[in-house]
Amino acid sequence: MNERLGRFHRIFKEQTVQDNRFYPFEEIEHKWQSRWAERNLFKTANDGKRPKYYVLEMFPYPSGRLHMGHVRNYTIGDAMARFMRMKGFDVIYPMGFDAFGLPAENAAIKAAREQGIALDPAAFTQRCMDDMVAALKRMGYSYDWDRFLATCYPEYYKWNQLVFLRMFEKGIAYRKKAAVNWCPDCDTVLANEQVIDGKCWRHTETTVEIRQLTQWFFKITDYAEELLNELDNLTGWPEHVRIMQRNWIGRSDGCLVNFELADPRPGEDKNLPIFTTRPDTLYGVTFMVIAPEHPRAFEMAKGTPQESAVREFINRVAIQDRSVRTADDREKEGVWLGREAINPLTGDRIKLFTANFVLMEYGTGCIMAVPAHDQRDFEFAKKYNIPIKIVIRPESEKTISQQQKTYIEEWLRAGMPDDGSGMKGAFIEPGILHNSGPFTGTPSTEGIGKIAQYVADKKIGNKTVQYKLRDWLISRQRYWGTPIPIIYCEKCDAVGEREENLPVVLPTDVSFDAKGNPLRTSKTFIDTRCPKCGAPAKRETDTMDTFVDSSWYFLRYCDPKNTELPFSPEAEQKWMPVDQYIGGVEHAIMHLLYARFYTKVLRDLGFVKCGEPFKNLFTQGMVCKEAPFCPQCNTAIPVNNLTDGKCSRHCCNVEMRSVKMSKSLGNTVDPSALINKLGADSLRLFILFASPAEKELEWSDQGVEGASRFLNRIWRYIMANKEALREGKRLCAQSPFNPNENEAAKKLHRMTHIAIGRVTSDISQRFHFNTAIAACMEFLNGITSFEIKEDEITKKAAFEAVKTLLLLLAPMAPHLMEELMEELGCEDSIATQPWPEFDAQAAAFDEVDIVVQVCGKIKAHLMIPAEADETFVRERALADTRVQQALGGKPIRKAIYVPKKLFNIVV
RNA sequence: GCGGGUGUGGCGGAAUGGCAGACGCGAUGGCCUUAGGAGCCAUUGGGGAAACUCGUGGGGGUUCAAGUCCCCCCGCCCGCACCA
Structure with missing residues (x-):
């Protein structure tokens, strides 16, 4: 009996869910993602007639999974890119991967040591990248995929090597003995981030030593003064990032x-x-x-x-x-x-x-x-x-x-x-x-x-x-990075590889089982001949810090398929600098300073004209969620460090605090699960709505459902009024819509322009998508309370309003807006339509609500024609009984009138 | 210690010096329902029956008017930290 009832409920629920609750987001999102791809809609336009706009997000390390931090970063960027396209710019909006680095190499080492199997970091990385590209596509981001790059491809890192050789010639890349972190168990140098509390990250009992070793450096200190001075001109950067860089350079x-x-x-x-x-x-x-x-x-x-x-x-x-x-x-x-x-x-x-x-x-x-x-x-x-x-x-x-x-x-x-x-x-x-x-x-x-x-x-x-700034140590005793194109000859010392022999490709005949740099185990890589004298010589086995890769990828995006040069001067001059760079503040110093330095070096080597790569920088806030916090440890702790709800170490009660989502704390939310449940548009909308983009975002499952509800309300409204709206569209095509014919239509028209004004300025001036979305929500409330009658004028008004709403939301929830625009009978993709024009006159009220105060306390509200002057307002205010009561016959000492807002009487 | 940020309902957050709490979440009540984790309507900062009054971390100040401007203090977050 129970079982039958349960089944009955389930079946019924599924039906009503389909009818009532969810619009078919899966179908819609898939449909539009396929269409965008088929038409290659987001291929960078380059007719040269329109102004260019370069939107860039900090490209990810291919971990294989997209996390909420990525989603926030890229959703902000995508909304911006889509907005600027609609505003009439030729937008370049690329994506790629920062694909060299330790995790892939460690996976290979782990596989070799624990399972005795060979794992190829290149193939491993490629799989991760494929997975992430699929995840990015499911979010509906409007990247120009033709410009895709990965830093681990020889056709990319070849140019790291070429630039290195030119820097070597000019003395910007040089070798010197330096104190570095050394793990005696690994028999190799460690990066700073691999030293945890003075111990090796792989051998938690092994204390890291400081050793004097000969390493490769970039002479960033030569650029200290310029890097410092130019900060003053980077007015499009957040002040706190500029201050951090200034302190880091530390001139005294x-x-x-x-x-x-x-x-x-x-x-x-x-x-x-x-x-x-x-x-x-x-x-x-x-x-x-x-x-x-x-x-x-x-x-x-x-x-x-x-x-x-x-x-x-x-x-x-x-x-x-x-x-x-x-x-x-x-x-x-x-x-x-x-x-x-x-x-x-x-x-x-x-x-x-x-x-x-x-x-x-x-x-x-x-x-x-x-x-x-x-x-x-x-x-x-x-x-x-x-x-x-x-x-x-x-x-x-x-x-x-x-x-x-x-x-x-x-x-x-x-x-x-x-x-x-x-x-x-x-x-x-x-x-x-x-x-x-x-x-x-x-x-x-x-x-x-x-x-x-x-x-x-x-x-x-x-x-x-x-200067506090020190030269940039770029040597890494690691396999999975760009080989430093240097050859050591007994007679000629360190000699650069010939440029025509580039790239020096990473060999695959390496063992990840042995200690130290796996590159040293290659039988084909090390032995070579001196490019100068032809004598037998050995290759450098150090690879470059991956920050080198990310110091110029934005330039490669301008001309990603060039085989003759890292990028052509024409492409660089066409697209650079990046107009809007978006990423986390954790890169405030390292990446952003290195990229600025590298760009200046490329300028001095004659590769680029621009001296500063990023005109405007936006740092988005972290994505946070509650996690147990132990007051004694003074830190958040993973859930599995709890015993009976208490901190395992201190046996004390924990409080819940909002902290950055992290795998180790176990307070993450998987974006793909949410896409499955509510769709990418709901996720995008929530993440933009929940908080201003530069501030921390507090995760809320209910909040995402709220965003989803809002999209559903739009969908239901349009589906319910589809015929009338289509009729409105036809009528608008026949004769222009004149809102002044009807009071309700005029009101709706005003709301439409108020929404346009708010959304436009919130997005373009402040990156405040949260208030832009709030304005759209209010606008929808206005639309749904507007009555569509059998006459022409209300149908036209409703169509105008609804179409505008879709356009305003298109950068943020693009799939559903495309679908609904099509439902209205519009054929062009919403992504290519112009952003609605704001008409200040249409947004203005005929009558305004004036607050009447007596000594700063509100005593009355007056509806007054907007153009009324002070005399008129004073007369009406003094005629009000509550105002008279408050005045109590006392003489008026002063009166302040703020047009269209307030009238304050002081006695 | 130095530098930066931040503090507003139960929660996320709105407010060019001009009605504090937009918008959303949650909650409460109602409608619709065989059903509701759907939808719709209403209420929702505190106190008070009400007129009213108190409210933006705390204390002063400027102003007809302060969340917003100035001074002092407190909490939290993030950088940097023996830089000579």
């Missing part, structure tokens, strides 16, 4: 000063150059510090009683992982080298230390230390009993900040003794120079320039600029 103006080693040994270099931004404190230098990994640190200590202490210290500290060494609670420690130096301005002898807080990579790897006026130096001096020497005194108590005061209160009370006694911290603020030879009495802010000049005049230093 200062001066190089040469200190000299006291009692130099025969043949020993006595120069000890330092960099400082505070030449005004030079008279206060009481010691110096050299970085432990500085090659001279141990050299100088040799033969002194300190030698063994220094050796012990360097061995311990120089090997430490950077994350350990620079942890925020890291105490400063160091050791005297047993040597002294001379302060060039005072002639004082000062001790020379090595210490963990001085970095080899910045400045000269050696510093002057002024404990009185630098907090770090102060801490170190206190710990090791080094003298403090005051050379700046505060101008007056008033000029000292509250924070600074807490450190130096006692010192001030003691009358500012020169040895800094009483100081709890350094005095780092501006003041008056003290004990500074001829500069005593000068304001320290002026002293900076004056002493720098003095030092320069005495030829012991000069003004310079330092």
